Each structure stands twice: as C-alpha cells, then as structure tokens.
Amino acid sequence: MSERNGFLFCADPLSASRPDPQFAEDIAAARAAGGRIALLDHDALLAGDAAGAVARVARDSGPYWYRGWMIPSARYAQLETALGARGCTLLTDAVGYRRAHELPGWYEEFDGLTPRSVWCAVAPGGPPPAADELAGLVAPLGTGPGIVKDFVKSRKHEWDEACYVPALADHHQLASVVDRFVDLQGDFLAGGLVLRAFEPFAAGGEARVWWVDGEAVLVTAHPDTPGLRPAPELSSVREAVGRLGLRWVTTDLALREDGVWRVVEVGDGQVSGCPAGAGTADLFAALAAAGAR
Numbered sequence: 001m002s003e004r005n006g007f008l009f010c011a012d013p014l015s016a017s018r019p020d021p022q023f024a025e026d027i028a029a030a031r032a033a034g035g036r037i038a039l040l041d042h043d044a045l046l047a048g049d050a051a052g053a054v055a056r057v058a059r060d061s062g063p064y065w066y067r068g069w070m071i072p073s074a075r076y077a078q079l080e081t082a083l084g085a086r087g088c089t090l091l092t093d094a095v096g097y098r099r100a101h102e103l104p105g106w107y108e109e110f111d112g113l114t115p116r117s118v119w120c121a122v123a124p125g126g127p128p129p130a131a132d133e134l135a136g137l138v139a140p141l142g143t144g145p146g147i148v149k150d151f152v153k154s155r156k157h158e159w160d161e162a163c164y165v166p167a168l169a170d171h172h173q174l175a176s177v178v179d180r181f182v183d184l185q186g187d188f189l190a191g192g193l194v195l196r197a198f199e200p201f202a203a204g205g206e207a208r209v210w211w212v213d214g215e216a217v218l219v220t221a222h223p224d225t226p227g228l229r230p231a232p233e234l235s236s237v238r239e240a241v242g243r244l245g246l247r248w249v250t251t252d253l254a255l256r257e258d259g260v261w262r263v264v265e266v267g268d269g270q271v272s273g274c275p276a277g278a279g280t281a282d283l284f285a286a287l288a289a290a291g292a293r
C-alpha cells in the first residue's frame with residue numbers, strides 16, 4: 001500500500017495527549033483508512049501560539065488533512081507556517097482554506113447556483129456600515145427579503161433580530177438587523193458583512209455533499225436536521241466544485257419551492273460538521289488515499 005495521508009485532529013482540551021472525543025467517529029474512520037493521527041492544540045492556535053499548538057506533531061510527518069473545529073483564516077495561515085517549520089504540510093493550503101471557508105472566496109464559481117449576495121469588509125468589533133452605505137450595497141439584491149451573515153457564519157438562532165430582513169427596501173429595518181448582527185458577533189465577526197437575497201426553500205432539510213478532488217464521496221444531512229437527508233441533483237454543482245478546484249469541500253444544498261436545487265453555502269470540508277452516525281468510512285478512505293499534487 002502506498003503512503004497514506006495523515007490527519008491532524010484537535011486534542012481533547014482536558015487531556016492534551018488524547019483526541020477530542022467529539023471527533024471519535026472520524027478518528028476511527030481515519031485510523032481504519034490507514035492514516036496517521038497527529039494532535040493540534042486548537043485553544044493554543046486560536047490564542048496566537050501556533051508553534052505551541054503543533055508541538056506534539058512529529059517532525060517531517062506530513063502531509064496532513066486538518067479535521068476539527070473551525071479556525072479563523074488568519075490563524076489557519078499561522079498553522080500552515082508553524083507546521084512548515086516542523087517539515088510538515090497541509091493538503092489544503094491557507095489560500096485554499098480561505099476560499100472555501102469565506103463566502104467571497106467561493107461565490108463567483110457558484111454564481112447562479114446560490115442566492116445573490118453582496119459584501120463589504122467590517123473590522124471585528126468595529127462599527128457597522130452606515131445606513132446609506134448599506135442601502136447602496138443591497139441595491140443589486142432587489143427589494144424583497146434578505147439574510148445577514150458574516151463571511152463564515154450567520155446568527156440563524158436570532159433569526160428575527162439579527163438574521164432575517166423582511167424587506168431590503170426598508171433601509172431602517174435593514175440597518176437595525178445589521179447593527180444587531182455586528183453587535184452580537186463582536187470580536188468574532190469573520191471578515192466582514194454579507195447580505196443575501198432570501199429564497200424560499202421547501203421543508204425537508206439541506207443535503208451536505210462532501211467532495212474530495214472533485215468527486216462527491218458522501219452525502220449527509222445537515223447537522224441541524226440530522227433526520228433529513230434529501231437527495232439532490234448534483235451535475236451543475238459538480239461543475240462549480242471543479243471550477244473552484246479545491247481538494248476537500250462541502251456544499252449545502254436546499255430545494256427551492258420552485259423545484260430548483262440551490263447551494264446555500266460552501267465550506268472547507270476540514271471544518272464542516274457531520275451528524276453523528278453519518279458513516280464517514282468512505283470519506284476518510286478517499287482522503288487517506290488522495291494523491292500528491
């Protein structure tokens with residue numbers, strides 16, 4: 001058997017020498033696929049100590065896939081550098097991670113398949129754009145309902161106050177939802193502000209499709225609705241994933257009320273959540289065996 005890729009999992013915050021039990025199923029699948037396991041101190045990485053975060057990774061033991069909790073794009077770049085200093089590489093580099101993880105990075109390739117979106121930079125903890133600036137920004141989205149999020153996450157659990165805008169034409173209402181969103185995100189606001197045209201989706205949940213080197217190797221439910229796993233039509237999404245050209249990504253697909261499958265968002269597969277019991281054996285087998293590029 002040829003050399004398998006390794007997997008860098010998060011360590012258990014309570015026991016640095018053990019993997020985080022939240023990822024036990026994935027670790028078992030990675031081991032079964034013959035991949036080496038190494039551990040990352042995610043808390044140390046997010047605190048700015050990238051060298052300390054990878055201190056347990058053996059020298060010259062790469063290449064690695066990362067698998068674990070989300071990492072802000074700038075911290076991922078520090079992870080890449082710290083691993084490089086130990087003679088190890090990541091199979092998804094920092095530029096690729098940012099492209100899949102943040103909406104402005106993947107939007108162009110999925111234009112036409114995903115709700116129309118606009119964005120602007122906002123500093124974490126900084127002020128939201130002024131109301132007239134927002135009005136100009138959303139003009140291409142029309143006057144109907146909209147969705148507010150940052151480059152990575154929404155506040156969907158605060159739907160009415162910080163996520164959903166009933167009418168983008170109501171600039172006062174728009175500014176109020178945006179202000180609340182920016183305020184609640186605080187220092188955790190990722191990249192900037194995204195505004196999207198709202199599209200009515202049918203009940204039935206989102207399918208999370210896992211792509212490795214352009215192939216759909218697994219379809220799971222979205223972790224929010226683990227009991228619902230729709231079976232989407234994938235041909236146009238496959239083309240867009242090919243254009244994006246990244247090695248391990250996810251796409252979340254929802255059926256619009258008019259019967260068209262839509263891409264709700266794209267993610268870096270390394271940090272996409274997977275519902276318990278989804279069966280990741282084939283996914284990890286594909287990842288372990290993925291060739292050098």
Ligand SMILES: Nc1ncnc2c1ncn2[C@@H]1O[C@H](COP(=O)(O)OP(=O)(O)OP(=O)(O)O)[C@@H](O)[C@H]1O
Binds near residue numbers: 154
């Ligand atoms: N443009 C849209 N039109 C209709 N519904 C939307 C739109 N954007 C988001 N939603 C709804 O809001 C939910 C959260 O949006 P989104 O997935 O973009 O945010 P998120 O916080 O990154 O979620 P997660 O990472 O948990 O998937 C979606 O699952 C979908 O139900």
Ligand SMILES: [Mg+2]
Binds near residue numbers: 252264265
């Ligand atoms: Mg989502």
